[in-house]
Amino acid sequence: MPSLRLPWWLGLAGLLPFVMALAGSWLAPGFGQVLAIRAFLYYSAVILSFLGGIHWGIAMMVEAPGSATFRRRLMVSMVPSLIAWPALLIDAMLGAWALMAGFAGVRLYESLDGGRALPGWYGRLRTWLTLAVVVCHLLMIWRLVQLV
Template sequence: MRLNAAPRLPWMLGLAGLIPFVATAAATWLAPIAWQVVAIRAFLGYAAVILSFLGGVQWGVAMCRERPGETPFRARMLLAMVPSLLAWPALLLHPLTGAWVLVAGFVLVRFHECSRDGRTQLPDWYQSLRTLLTLVVLACHGLVIWRLAGA
């Protein structure tokens, strides 16, 4: 994984985007109990927003780089909707269940991004950056799920 291959701005923005994940995951363990509840809600809300954003990335790639009407365009446009359709309902579920749904969403997006069809039209640097970001996001989800499971 070579993060230095990514242009500096996406790298910095990607790392900055991890701050709410790390801060709220830590707060679910370290904050006073009343604030832990707030931290869990904030974590799940932010995760849903970012998961939806990842669908938007695919939508943008389809619009700018695929040929409308062709199979890759249709497939990418349809797949672009899946993250939002997972993220929003996850917020309506019990927090533990919702966190697991969000984990599934992040994993599915990453699998798509790593697939032959998913990699097409994305810059080479995107893969290494997204791998790191996804690993940190999944680790934060693990901490929150562990907390919600009663640890």
């Protein structure tokens, strides 16, 4: 399916900031590690919020305004941002856990009722990307444990 290569390439490219910041948290000298950790968490918050925006867009384009599905999808679409922003205001370790849980929660929602309006290829892409992002978060949490 050549037409689906672009979403996969863009999804993989979206993993690069996670991987680069994670590497920096281990390899950068001194303050560079702190900066890399912050960059990781901030990027994670941005991407988690982006995932919520996808569902806001689906609600506008697919769901019948005023329907229970429309209201539910709009409300769910706000949850990632409401996880991401506070995650930046708390301890880095707890923030990393919260962000990771947010990614897993969005994917869980998509794999249940929330995925019915999504194309099949999107679910497969999101599963692989979510697994990679969760692994990156676990490695960042491990790094944070090393620094304590």
